[in-house]
Amino acid sequence: MKLLEISGLTxxxxxxxxxxxxxxxxxxxxxxxxxxxxxxxxxxxxNLITGVYPPTKGSIVFNGRDATGLPAHxxxxxxxxxxxxxxxxxxxxxxxxxxxxxxxxxxTTGLMGAVFPMGPVQREERKVVENSLEKLAMVGLADKxxxxxPNLPYGRQKMLEIAxxxxxxxxxxxxxxxxxxxxxxxxxxxxxxxxxxxxxxxxILLVEHDMETVMEIADQIVVLxxxxxxxxxxxxxxQNNQEVISAYLGEEEF
Numbered sequence: 001m002k003l004l005e006i007s008g009l010t011x012x013x014x015x016x017x018x019x020x021x022x023x024x025x026x027x028x029x030x031x032x033x034x035x036x037x038x039x040x041x042x043x044x045x046x047n048l049i050t051g052v053y054p055p056t057k058g059s060i061v062f063n064g065r066d067a068t069g070l071p072a073h074x075x076x077x078x079x080x081x082x083x084x085x086x087x088x089x090x091x092x093x094x095x096x097x098x099x100x101x102x103x104x105x106x107x108t109t110g111l112m113g114a115v116f117p118m119g120p121v122q123r124e125e126r127k128v129v130e131n132s133l134e135k136l137a138m139v140g141l142a143d144k145x146x147x148x149x150p151n152l153p154y155g156r157q158k159m160l161e162i163a164x165x166x167x168x169x170x171x172x173x174x175x176x177x178x179x180x181x182x183x184x185x186x187x188x189x190x191x192x193x194x195x196x197x198x199x200x201x202x203x204i205l206l207v208e209h210d211m212e213t214v215m216e217i218a219d220q221i222v223v224l225x226x227x228x229x230x231x232x233x234x235x236x237x238x239q240n241n242q243e244v245i246s247a248y249l250g251e252e253e254f
Contacts, residue, residue, distance in 0.1 A: 003028040003172060003203050004049070009058035011044055018044040020227040022058070026172075026220075031194065031204040033214045035238075036224035037248055042207040043085055045224070046174050049205075050082050051075040063171065081170035083161045085177050085207075089149050096145040099132035099164045135163040139193055155186040159193070166197060173197060175206040179213050191217055215239065223248060 004026040011019040019041040026032050034042050047053045049060060051072035059068045062078055070078075090098050136142045139159040144152065152160060158178060165173055175194070179187050187210065194217055198204055208214050214221065215235045223230040223244050230248075231241045238244055 001028045002026070003030075003063060004205070005059075005061040006049075007059045007061070009045070009048060009060065010056045011041075011048055011053060012056045018227050019048065019055075019224075022224075022227075022229055024222050024229065024232055026203060026205060028171075028203055029198065029201070030219045031198055031206070031217050032220045032222065033218040034205065034207045034222050034224060035209070035211070035214060035248070036230070039226070040224040041227040042224055043176060044227075046082060046176055046207065049075075050080060050174065076168065079169075079171035080174065081165040081168040081172075082174035083158075083165050083176055083178060085180070087154075087157055087161060089157050089160065091148075091150040093149055094145065095136065095141055095147050095149050095152065095160055096129070096132055098149045098160055099135055099167050100128050101164075103128050103131070103167055131169075132163075132167055135167045136160075138166065138196060139163045140189065155182050158182065158186075159189070162190075162193060166202070170202060172203045172205065175204065175208075177207055177209060179208055179210040187213060 002025045006025065007023050009019055009022040010017065022045065034045060036042055044053065048055050051070050051074065054069040059066065061067065062080060065078065067075060067078060090101060093101065133142060133145060136145055139162055141156060141159060141163060144156070149157070149160060158181070162175070162178065178190055178194075182190060191213060194204055194206075218235055220232065221235060221238045222232045223238060223241075225247050231238060231244050233241070
């Protein structure tokens with residue numbers, strides 16, 4: 001079943017076309033990687049899917065619903081969450097609070113409930129805390145819940161951001177260069193977390209430059225080059241695609 005359908009997606013910034021007539025679909029339960037050199041349009045694509053930018057042309061259909069041009073907060077309520085290439089950690093909060101804060105899109109108590117906290121508000125707050133702790137345990141940070149978030153090492157902060165996105169219980173999770181800056185041990189942990197997320201029913205779309213990681217975990221790969229789709233296929237097909245090798249991977253990579 002198609003969860004995400006991208007059709008003819010184009011984004012221009014003045015005279016610069018960052019994404020050009022891009023089409024692909026993502027099946028529910030898949031792990032798909034978007035790869036390509038710097039400036040290929042990968043992060044722009046993520047920003048289009050998550051409502052940061054409106055497209056110049058084309059359509060985005062999520063779970064059978066037209067999500068083209070919807071604002072970011074509406075996209076989040078549909079069931080799409082993301083991490084960022086540059087860490088988005090709240091430095092004045094604890095690790096636990098960083099995970100809790102993202103769950104406001106699921107809140108049902110409203111303003112009056114927040115001002116006058118009664119039973120339903122307290123029960124919802126307990127659920128948010130329990131969910132946040134469970135996601136922290138998934139990424140190996142349960143014992144750091146009450147620590148100040150900026151005190152975590154860089155690799156742990158990246159895991160924290162994944163936990164916060166996962167706490168939204170999304171159907172689709174976009175990971176923007178999750179392995180960047182991680183050592184080999186942390187990268188191995190990341191791979192296991194991505195598999196865990198997939199096993200929980202979350203479909204994964206990731207941008208990544210670590211080709212070893214991409215070739216291990218991706219079911220499908222889309223290759224971008226100067227905003228255009230250069231190729232699409234399985235890891236085996238991409239590794240053996242001469243256009244991709246010439247433009248991006250290089251003969252010595254595989």
